[in-house]
Amino acid sequence: MPQKETEQVKFWRGEFGDTYVDRNTTTSNHIGMRLSMWVKIFRFMAGDMPKSILEVGPNIGLNIRAMKMLCDAEFFAVEPNAKARKVLIEENVLPKENLQNGFAGDFKLPDTPVDLAFTSGVLIHIHPDDLLKACTNIHKSSGKYIVCYEYFSDKPEMIDYRGHGDKLFKRDFGSFWLENFPDLKCLGYGFEWKAMTGMDNATWWVFEKK
Numbered sequence: 001m002p003q004k005e006t007e008q009v010k011f012w013r014g015e016f017g018d019t020y021v022d023r024n025t026t027t028s029n030h031i032g033m034r035l036s037m038w039v040k041i042f043r044f045m046a047g048d049m050p051k052s053i054l055e056v057g058p059n060i061g062l063n064i065r066a067m068k069m070l071c072d073a074e075f076f077a078v079e080p081n082a083k084a085r086k087v088l089i090e091e092n093v094l095p096k097e098n099l100q101n102g103f104a105g106d107f108k109l110p111d112t113p114v115d116l117a118f119t120s121g122v123l124i125h126i127h128p129d130d131l132l133k134a135c136t137n138i139h140k141s142s143g144k145y146i147v148c149y150e151y152f153s154d155k156p157e158m159i160d161y162r163g164h165g166d167k168l169f170k171r172d173f174g175s176f177w178l179e180n181f182p183d184l185k186c187l188g189y190g191f192e193w194k195a196m197t198g199m200d201n202a203t204w205w206v207f208e209k210k
């Protein structure tokens, strides 16, 4: 059953999402920070690198731009914000036919599962009631690896997001994946400490289907 468009998705499709695109930049510094994170993540896939990769919620594609320097995979993406999709196409981040207008709770799953499906700063913007459906779609989309890079909190909590309520939810996303999808094993995890990496004090997890 497809999920109804949520309040959170409408928020990202609208003015807030457009302004986020305007604020986001693809300087070599920003891409370099992603590059160094993906070097760490890809270590867990050494010898069996993904040949097809789906990012759910790429915005202007900082991850994909960096990952392209590290592997030869074919990239796919699902992004609800039209302005972000326009940048992705105009700047040749990925081919038009590989980019969907959709959101984690409702998109066309790939006919052949990709080797790696991932989110980066996206599960945090999904209401806890909708999270399982979103993760189920991501899980079905991947034949091998799942990665998420998200804000961590020991207990689920909602925090204010630039003055907006109900738009940012932190939790232990790693445990959420393992508890809900017993076929996953955790290959590794790490913390991107802002003081050393420039990233946003968030945690990544790498999972493989057993």
Ligand SMILES: C[S@@+](CC[C@H](N)C(=O)[O-])C[C@H]1O[C@@H](n2cnc3c(N)ncnc32)[C@H](O)[C@@H]1O
Pocket (backbone or CB within 6 Å): 008, 009, 012, 013, 017, 056, 057, 058, 059, 060, 061, 062, 063, 078, 079, 080, 081, 084, 102, 103, 104, 105, 119, 120, 121, 122, 125, 126
């Ligand atoms: C904080 S940005 C992160 C962008 C990118 N992943 C990165 O790491 O730079 C969140 C992105 O996810 C998109 N988004 C928000 N809710 C989503 C959902 N339910 N499914 C897919 N994408 C979503 C937004 O439009 C936005 O592009």
